[in-house]
Amino acid sequence: MRRIAIFLFLAALPLRAAPATFATRVAPALEKHCAVCHGAEKQKAKLRLDSYAAIVAGADSGPVLKAGDPKESELHRRITLPPHDDDFMPSDGKPPLSALDVKVIERWIAAGAPESAEFDAPAAPVVRVAEPAAPDYLPRLDQARKLATTLGVRLVPRSRVTTDGLVLRTASAPRQCDDALLAKLAPVADLIVEAELSRTRVTDAGLRAVATWSNLQRLDLARTGVTSAGVAALAPLAKLESINLTGTKVDERGVSALKANPRLTRIWTFGTPVASSP
Amino acid sequence: MLDLPQVPAALKREWLELETRRHFLGRGSKALGWAGLATILGRSAPHLLASTAALPDQRPHFAPKAKRCIYLFMAGAPSQFETWDYKPKLAAMFDKDLPESVRGGQVLTGMTASQARLPVAPSFYKFAQMGKAGHWVSELFPHTGKVADDLCVIKSLHTEAINHEPAILSMTTGNMFPGKPSLGAWLAYGLGAINEELPTFVVMTSKMPVRTNVQALSNRLWSSGFLPPEYAAVSLRAGNEPVLYLQDPKGVNRDVRRAMIDGVNDLNRQLFERVGDPEINTRIAQYEMAFRMQTSVPDLTDFSDEPASTWELYGEKAKEPGTYAYNCLMARRLAERGVRFTQVFLRTWDQHTVLPERIKVMAGESDQPTAGLLTDLKRRGMLDDTLVIWGGEFGRTVYSQGTLRPDNYGRDHHPRCFSMWMAGAGTKPGISYGETDDFSYNIVKDPVHIRDFHATVLHQFGIDHNRLSVKFQGLDAKLTGVLPSRVIPELLA
Numbered sequence: 001m002r003r004i005a006i007f008l009f010l011a012a013l014p015l016r017a018a019p020a021t022f023a024t025r026v027a028p029a030l031e032k033h034c035a036v037c038h039g040a041e042k043q044k045a046k047l048r049l050d051s052y053a054a055i056v057a058g059a060d061s062g063p064v065l066k067a068g069d070p071k072e073s074e075l076h077r078r079i080t081l082p083p084h085d086d087d088f089m090p091s092d093g094k095p096p097l098s099a100l101d102v103k104v105i106e107r108w109i110a111a112g113a114p115e116s117a118e119f120d121a122p123a124a125p126v127v128r129v130a131e132p133a134a135p136d137y138l139p140r141l142d143q144a145r146k147l148a149t150t151l152g153v154r155l156v157p158r159s160r161v162t163t164d165g166l167v168l169r170t171a172s173a174p175r176q177c178d179d180a181l182l183a184k185l186a187p188v189a190d191l192i193v194e195a196e197l198s199r200t201r202v203t204d205a206g207l208r209a210v211a212t213w214s215n216l217q218r219l220d221l222a223r224t225g226v227t228s229a230g231v232a233a234l235a236p237l238a239k240l241e242s243i244n245l246t247g248t249k250v251d252e253r254g255v256s257a258l259k260a261n262p263r264l265t266r267i268w269t270f271g272t273p274v275a276s277s278p
Numbered sequence: 279m280l281d282l283p284q285v286p287a288a289l290k291r292e293w294l295e296l297e298t299r300r301h302f303l304g305r306g307s308k309a310l311g312w313a314g315l316a317t318i319l320g321r322s323a324p325h326l327l328a329s330t331a332a333l334p335d336q337r338p339h340f341a342p343k344a345k346r347c348i349y350l351f352m353a354g355a356p357s358q359f360e361t362w363d364y365k366p367k368l369a370a371m372f373d374k375d376l377p378e379s380v381r382g383g384q385v386l387t388g389m390t391a392s393q394a395r396l397p398v399a400p401s402f403y404k405f406a407q408m409g410k411a412g413h414w415v416s417e418l419f420p421h422t423g424k425v426a427d428d429l430c431v432i433k434s435l436h437t438e439a440i441n442h443e444p445a446i447l448s449m450t451t452g453n454m455f456p457g458k459p460s461l462g463a464w465l466a467y468g469l470g471a472i473n474e475e476l477p478t479f480v481v482m483t484s485k486m487p488v489r490t491n492v493q494a495l496s497n498r499l500w501s502s503g504f505l506p507p508e509y510a511a512v513s514l515r516a517g518n519e520p521v522l523y524l525q526d527p528k529g530v531n532r533d534v535r536r537a538m539i540d541g542v543n544d545l546n547r548q549l550f551e552r553v554g555d556p557e558i559n560t561r562i563a564q565y566e567m568a569f570r571m572q573t574s575v576p577d578l579t580d581f582s583d584e585p586a587s588t589w590e591l592y593g594e595k596a597k598e599p600g601t602y603a604y605n606c607l608m609a610r611r612l613a614e615r616g617v618r619f620t621q622v623f624l625r626t627w628d629q630h631t632v633l634p635e636r637i638k639v640m641a642g643e644s645d646q647p648t649a650g651l652l653t654d655l656k657r658r659g660m661l662d663d664t665l666v667i668w669g670g671e672f673g674r675t676v677y678s679q680g681t682l683r684p685d686n687y688g689r690d691h692h693p694r695c696f697s698m699w700m701a702g703a704g705t706k707p708g709i710s711y712g713e714t715d716d717f718s719y720n721i722v723k724d725p726v727h728i729r730d731f732h733a734t735v736l737h738q739f740g741i742d743h744n745r746l747s748v749k750f751q752g753l754d755a756k757l758t759g760v761l762p763s764r765v766i767p768e769l770l771a
Binding site: 164 | 662
């Protein structure tokens, strides 16, 4: 919903010129979208886009900038191709630059690509940035995927927004997932925002590991062997919003213990000893 | 050798993208020259040999509200007058002629175009406000009325098609011409499986409660169109064996079966090496899926673990394989196991004649299991991320087709407005959206084209409908097509 609201707001917003500089508007966009492959760690095409000097230096095939002429600048061409074009950047489905970022880069090049002088650029919209759900998963995504594959579960990004966290998915083979497995997820514990553990072999012992997943928002424990004692250990999960205890042995004691979790608003207890399940 | 300076660079690029290994090798001796062309165009050979059916980035564009969808498709088009679009003023207009100003010169179908009169037919059934939200609910839906506060009712859907086949295709694929991927296939392609042991997209067609005005259903409605075939639905049969030949014959154990499939897969891989047809890989994938379903399906269809309350919710008919009630329960079991998209078809809502009697049968078939499914999903904590949709393919006319009596009339097809509802997965509960005129003939407020409806469904799955596209026939083809469409924010919580 917020996304739509922002979109409509942008659409209605006149592209008002406001003073901007390379450091305030161009560098952050390049850092966010390009530096993964053209930065300190990787230098694809021998190009770095993480400093003014490096951008001016260009790639192995030549300069990427023609000051004053966006249309003749490879940097601009690559980010304005159709997204399915093989030359489109960022490549491999990485999140593209926003229309606003593209416009800013175009204006910057048109203004002569100044290193520190101001240029006219569309105003940055005032957007209230939502609290990130988890740390950026991108640097650890390969590690998380390998770990999950080794263990026989899946860790999938909740979305392309790299601070939206990972979802722990076990539905393909729930009976392979047990307490010991959960403990082995420690290296990516802070990335897990949602854990689908229904029908797994998880018991109270496993919940001690889950209790360390500090960014967990949603936890599905339906038809597992957990009890009130185990659920009480989840108290440290300050971001937990919903927990599904359908078909478990959790009773009133477990539900009252969960009252300590400040954001927990949805608790499902169908098929448990908890009286008058909804 | 070949040099084509007159061909624009963009066209060369596209040509190369569309070339596959199949074409390359099928061309025999000419392939070498073609490879030379590739060199001229500045491409390395491995790229040229790749299939065009690359796996998409299956991360949603933004955090989704829906993980799964259960689409209860009321094929044949339920009348809005007896279901969700209460029109009290019609009672006083019984047998009056539909004003020409309302019809606005609309072309009618051949079924009523030759009628001398278009007499107004009020609903035979009464309505009452139900729930905190005060939805007007037809007396035909007493069970659904009890869960009315969970419903997001849309009374202003509209479509172009006036006949069933194109209209159902429009609802299921976004296009009235066959050959396009269905909504379920787009979701499977765009998001991938939650449970790899079961199909991502499942279709069930229900036993028909009546045998008049039967509309054919075909796999065009759940096809993968131009997407890779593995994204088409697996259709579960109505019967004791929902998937044929899943049971191993006598004397064939799992190891033998495994060895056989490995052997067939080897042969298929050799063929793929030779001709590179991506459909061969789909075939391999289907063998593997069938093997996995040998263990996942029996557990799915064994209802002995259901508590007694299940039968109270869905009704006793849910014990009879192939009924709509059974399919609703099966849809919940599929959703529990992570099937993304389940489409249940219930046919014979096409009441051109004897509508009051026949719609009562249909509503009776649909009402309790539908409400039971909603209640069941809710109590199990699944309505939060399962989108439930109930509706048909177009609306019906305010005027009677054929003889009009207070208790007997028929209604013809009407594409200009119809009603549906959604529930769960972040849709706004307890609201009614869109308004029609007093005759439910034209939309007077907040129209929702089926493209908008599709865009909204995809949005709940974290997908921007403008960005989920594949290149086909020179277009970036997408579910919502090329005409304007938008997510309807008022439908969302």
